Amino acid sequence: MAKKSSAESQGRGGNSAVKARDKATLGKIVDFADDVAAKTFGGREPKIDIPTRTKSNTIWNKKRGILQMGDAVSQRELFNLNQAKQFMQTCLHSNSVKQLIDADKTLSLRGMFYKGLHTVAGTKGEKTFGDQDESDGILEDLEVSLEALREELHIYAKKRGTMIGNITIVDNGDEIDCRRMGTGGYAIPGIVEPDVIQFKRCEAKFVLHVEKDTVWGRFNEDRFWEKHNCILTEGSGQPTRGVRRLLRRLNQELNLPIYCLLDCDPWGHYIFSVIKQGSISLAFESERLAIPDAKFIGIRSKDYRACGLSDDVQIDLNDNDIKRAKEIAAYPWFAGDKGWQREIEGLLTNGFKMEVESLITKDISYVTEEYVPQRLKAKDWLD
Amino acid sequence: MAKKSSAESQGRGGNSAVKARDKATLGKIVDFADDVAAKTFGGREPKIDIPTRTKSNTIWNKKRGILQMGDAVSQRELFNLNQAKQFMQTCLHSNSVKQLIDADKTLSLRGMFYKGLHTVAGTKGEKTFGDQDESDGILEDLEVSLEALREELHIYAKKRGTMIGNITIVDNGDEIDCRRMGTGGYAIPGIVEPDVIQFKRCEAKFVLHVEKDTVWGRFNEDRFWEKHNCILTEGSGQPTRGVRRLLRRLNQELNLPIYCLLDCDPWGHYIFSVIKQGSISLAFESERLAIPDAKFIGIRSKDYRACGLSDDVQIDLNDNDIKRAKEIAAYPWFAGDKGWQREIEGLLTNGFKMEVESLITKDISYVTEEYVPQRLKAKDWLD
Secondary structure, three states: OOOOOHHHOOOOOOOHHHHHHHHHHHHHHHHHHHHHHHHHHOOOOOEEEEEOOOHHHEEEEOOOOEEEEOOOEEEEEOOOOOOHHHHHHHHHHHHHHHHHHHHOOOEEHHHHHHHHOOEOOOOOOOEOOOOHHHHHHHHHHHHHHHOOOHHHHOEEOOOOOEEEEOEEEEEOOEEEEOOOOOOOOEEOOOOOOOOOEEEEEEOOOEEEEEOOHHHHHHHHHOOHHHHOOEEEEEOOOOOOHHHHHHHHHHHHHHOOOEEEEOOEOHHHHHHHHHHHHOOHHHHHHHHHHOOOOOEEEEOOOOHHHHOOOOHHHOEEOOHHHHHHHHHHHOOHHHHOOHHHHHHHHHHHHHOEEEOHHHHHHOOOOHHHHHHHHHHHHOOOOEO | OOOOOHHHOOOOOOOHHHHHHHHHHHHHHHHHHHHHHHHHHOOOOOEEEEEOOOHHHEEEEOOOOEEEEOOOEEEEEOOOOOOHHHHHHHHHHHHHHHHHHHHOOOEEHHHHHHHHOOEOOOOOOOEOOOOHHHHHHHHHHHHHHHOOOHHHHOEEOOOOOEEEEOEEEEEOOEEEEOOOOOOOOEEOOOOOOOOOEEEEEEOOOEEEEEOOHHHHHHHHHOOHHHHOOEEEEEOOOOOOHHHHHHHHHHHHHHOOOEEEEOOEOHHHHHHHHHHHHOOHHHHHHHHHHOOOOOEEEEOOOOHHHHOOOOHHHOEEOOHHHHHHHHHHHOOHHHHOOHHHHHHHHHHHHHOEEEOHHHHHHOOOOHHHHHHHHHHHHOOOOEO
């Protein structure tokens, strides 16, 4: 794919995939506005239906292995003192999104807050948004109402996380060979939709996703991805939407298994849960972010004995850890899984957490040369 | 530079620059060990001199424009109950560093903690290190004692921050064209010493460093680096050592001015202070991390009027902000600078902070199309 000429260089425009996606999103926004207008001019009360983003309206779809939103809907009316502000905020952000798509530009959540912020005419300093949280909530409402991912509204989440390995991608027309990205790697952007990122050539047979950049550095330095023909990603903690969406696309479009190497603690288990099933607060995203067949390759509670580790690796569980572990064990997708029930029981029985980095107590490269290769060979992981 | 063959692919070895750097560091470690041994076998008390890392031993070198360590030294003796543990910890980490260099591998600070962690023989569960902080402190002692940057000891800090622009670099043998890195960019690694990263071809005339990845995204999307022939970096907040060292090398080796676009608040001023003069707690690093001629291009307190901003951009200063602003105004390098005194006075008089992203209230691309180009043209910045 050729580099864009400078005439096309403003924004991400130019290819037909962009236009198709944006056209669809614009269509939804225009329909939304038309509906409000039709009600108004028809003498009816202007109101909009917003699917309810609450835990009670979140359904665990066991068959598909993802969280989904239920059918509950709340109405937002203009002529209702409690709802008028949110109604106006929704219209304001819809208009901003339309402007972004028309200009072929993107904004962060913070940027959207500032873009929509102004003093309401005729008031004594009443602002359109009290704070960014208020703005973020309205954007989530808009996502579910329009059934469009935030990324399709031209809004991006934080950029964080890196990739390296046996794949060539095209990012905004630039061909990037992830086999030749040195010690730094390719920085995964906030928006990785198919019109921005295309997969070009991929020999990799799987993806190894690790929690921390420091662990990623160990695997890259030992050239694990070259020796084991894979792609190596990291999310610097809880992976961003960009990272999750990229992993999902690698899984769905290239049929690559996703193996997650995370700490043996409730935080590691939670990260895995979000990668696999989606987050409870944003269940509507799961359809396009969750990876139901992701695997948890470790660290496992049995490893203390199985790997002959010393007590140096033990980090005592505190009260909050124990509470979180029990909450996570009760998640529907873990509750029905014997492997996960045993795993979390093992963690609680041990009474201590273990970090991936603690395997260094065996040897600097134990994790890359023995631990992960052995687990992959034995297909020893949790679903 | 050719890609390493698989026989050489373990670690970063292979080229002569690595060997020279590692040889020098190893020599220092061996000298250190020899000195301890000579004292011991000579019947003298084993002790080591550690330069004092305190504020009172930090000197502001006005002429060079950097913070430096003074001459104060504290002794650490083996036969002193208060010092014996630290003496042993220092020897333990020295040995680990030697092992890392011999194996041509690198470790994170967390990794070094685990590597050095074990139960001391003959004790009832006494550990070599109580926690990672203890380990980190010893590594800093080692840096100053050996006069070697952490990176030369094969220890890396967190990887964070990205780069794009008119430069081609070589990272561990891989040629990376930063003009063709899409929307994601090149992820700046933790260690950017000349044996890992070489600058190959650079047309860029300056570096624009921004605080946040979201602002970086705006500049990249608007292809600012292409239109203004520069390099664009971000540090996701306080830049890591890797980012600071890379900026310093771009400044020193390629003579590129470094312009920093940061928020108008004490945190933005502090980030600039660290980029420019180094941090007080780690003054010994300034020699090779500080960039005395870095420029602060904005946001400036005068911009509220100068740019005709609305009150939407105002974020009230809280008590802590006011305290921090006054502390920063008293830093020797700011205290003697009329421009900075005016700037911080302006911030306090305004009574509010402003974020770079708040310029979106003017227009999405105001910051890339008007603000920064105008400031560069007018050479309107703070030193």
